Amino acid sequence: MGSVKQLLLNSLLLPGFPGLLRYVQRNCATVFMLHRFQDAGRGIAGCDVSHLRRALAYLVKNNYEFVTLIDLFDRLAGKGPQPRGAVAFTIDDGYIDQATIAAPVFAEFSCPVTTFVSTGFLDGKLWFWWDQIEHVFQHAACRSVQVRIGDTVFDYRLENEEQRIRAQAEFTAKCKRVSEAEKLTAIAQLAQVSGVEIPRIPPPHCAPMSWDQVRMCEGTGMTFGPHTVTHPVLSRTTHDAMGYEITESWARLRSEARSPVPIFCYPNGGWDDFGDREIAALRRLGFLGAVAAEPGYANALTFQGGEDNRFRVQRFGFPDGLPHMIQYVSGVERLKQLLRRST
Numbered sequence: 001m002g003s004v005k006q007l008l009l010n011s012l013l014l015p016g017f018p019g020l021l022r023y024v025q026r027n028c029a030t031v032f033m034l035h036r037f038q039d040a041g042r043g044i045a046g047c048d049v050s051h052l053r054r055a056l057a058y059l060v061k062n063n064y065e066f067v068t069l070i071d072l073f074d075r076l077a078g079k080g081p082q083p084r085g086a087v088a089f090t091i092d093d094g095y096i097d098q099a100t101i102a103a104p105v106f107a108e109f110s111c112p113v114t115t116f117v118s119t120g121f122l123d124g125k126l127w128f129w130w131d132q133i134e135h136v137f138q139h140a141a142c143r144s145v146q147v148r149i150g151d152t153v154f155d156y157r158l159e160n161e162e163q164r165i166r167a168q169a170e171f172t173a174k175c176k177r178v179s180e181a182e183k184l185t186a187i188a189q190l191a192q193v194s195g196v197e198i199p200r201i202p203p204p205h206c207a208p209m210s211w212d213q214v215r216m217c218e219g220t221g222m223t224f225g226p227h228t229v230t231h232p233v234l235s236r237t238t239h240d241a242m243g244y245e246i247t248e249s250w251a252r253l254r255s256e257a258r259s260p261v262p263i264f265c266y267p268n269g270g271w272d273d274f275g276d277r278e279i280a281a282l283r284r285l286g287f288l289g290a291v292a293a294e295p296g297y298a299n300a301l302t303f304q305g306g307e308d309n310r311f312r313v314q315r316f317g318f319p320d321g322l323p324h325m326i327q328y329v330s331g332v333e334r335l336k337q338l339l340r341r342s343t
């Protein structure tokens with residue numbers, strides 16, 4: 001019998017639709033992924049804090065269970081109760097607004113959150129390559145640029161804001177598809193032909209949190225996991241660079257944070273952005289698992305269904321609208337997935 005037929009039959013035994021949703025969610029948790037938080041003072045665009053507050057208040061009022069990422073990984077592994085629609089929050093990268101804006105809001109709702117930091121960024125050794133690309137496109141005085149990325153030469157017109165934004169998005173996307181060395185060469189060339197010098201220190205809206213802020217946030221319920229040193233797409237790096245990015249970021253985090261979380265977060269996080277090589281390295285270092293950025297539920301059956309599946313835990317981008325968020329946490333999205341799969 002098809003899984004949906006079985007599901008619908010089972011749902012007849014349950015008290016209506018909410019029961020059906022609880023049923024389809026019994027093995028699943030929703031892990032949300034966030035990045036930037038709006039801070040007008042620093043010129044940072046991102047998740048609006050009043051939206052985050054409304055969303056957390058909704059989850060509390062409707063008795064959703066907040067779970068730490070580490071507890072969730074235990075429960076997905078079968079240690080402890082089933083996930084039953086629990087909700088976990090994660091933040092990627094280690095920007096300053098994640099400590100100053102987001103951490104207090106999560107603390108206000110006693111909601112645990114795990115932030116994945118790129119340690120070279122917090123160490124002040126670099127700022128993120130996509131921010132550098134944005135900086136160049138925003139400051140270029142020329143009307144067009146010609147730049148090589150890997151084997152291809154691209155021509156970008158920069159006559160107005162719309163063209164600059166489009167060029168920046170395209171250039172950034174292309175940089176994710178070439179080797180790390182080709183990407184760095186392309187960015188250096190872009191800066192040179194645009195006549196823009198990339199400063200060593202990031203502008204305020206691209207700044208990292210400090211390690212002191214990491215420890216302060218730990219005191220209010222935020223935990224921290226590693227997200228490489230320099231944030232390369234790992235599958236586009238050499239074997240040695242991949243090993244260094246994982247090992248060194250974990251070592252730095254352990255030396256600075258009080259309770260580092262042994263769960264890794266892949267830069268970019270698509271299925272093509274990591275593979276067996278990265279999973280083997282994480283295994284060797286004793287990681288419990290890892291999170292990707294591919295949308296989907298964290299599912300106990302999937303988690304336990306294959307040796308490496310705990311290194312491929314999926315997350316949903318945190319939506320801008322409350323109805324969309326409710327669709328994820330309530331299980332409506334899960335039901336839709338099951339229905340799609342059966343057709």
Ligand SMILES: [Zn+2]
Pocket residue numbers: 092093227231266267268
């Ligand atoms: Zn990231």
